[in-house]
Amino acid sequence: MEQKLQKYKIALDNRERKEPKRNEGKEKLRVIFLTGLTSLFLIIIILVTLPLTVLTWSGLFVYSSIVALVIFLFVLLFRYFSILVMAYLYLTKYTVESKEGYYPFISIIVPVFNEGKILRTSIESLLDLEYPNYEIIIVNDGSTDDTAKVAEEVVGYQQGRTALVKVSLINKPNGGKSKALNAGIQYSEAEFVLCMDGDSQ
Structure with a gap:
């Protein structure tokens, strides 16, 4: 432990001080x-x-x-x-390009596993975003509860705060969060991708 602290101290002491720009x-x-x-x-x-x-x-x-x-x-x-x-x-x-009125298309990927109790609330919170140009992709990672059923109930075009929002569902065998995110990214055709947990509100 002392060796680690000593190495860390040496690394800090040897850092070059940058002059303010x-x-x-x-x-x-x-x-x-x-x-x-x-x-x-x-x-x-x-x-x-x-x-x-x-x-x-x-x-x-x-x-x-x-x-x-x-x-x-x-x-x-x-x-x-x-x-x-x-x-x-x-x-x-x-x-300099004006960014006023510029809203690139965004995919919000939501990987879920056995989160049927809170999935609807999470999707409703995403539909309440003020951003006008996005979609929601739910990736069901082999859930064993009613997650798939709840997700199917919200699939389609839902009314968001500023516009209609497309909600899609991908059902896949359980493979972990990383594989679920990769499946959503491959499905997405948006310019930007945002990943959210299924229990986020």
Whole structure:
């Protein structure tokens, strides 16, 4: 026992610590915003102080060069930021599919063995789901009680909460839960399969 604990402790001590992930997109936007704000602030200062400044021709040339560079930087950042926004809007509009109203067909497989007393209640609870596009497949795994009889009473199209739900029954010799689930999966033609116990409610 001590050896197992020692091995476990060594495994924990040797784990590599991962650095927290950085959100590069937000950092870039923050830099662009701060740089643009700084450029705008400098432009305002230049426009306010220019009439009050007495410069020679050489000083005026240097001053105007600085103003031109600041304005160019501001315009460059504004265009870069605009391209990023337009690219994001384009990708969002044309590459992200809307999932509204998307309900893929689902098969709910219910393997049962000697669960005749609670099977009807379980099926009724499944029929009360708000999901509109699914079916229920009952797999009777060689039950010796009245499970098959109860299952046959609910087979067919039953009224669910939002739509009619098809309830099917597969009778097979007893072979265990795994084989019962495999039988239901082979019978199903749905996009997705959900497995539920017969006593689930």
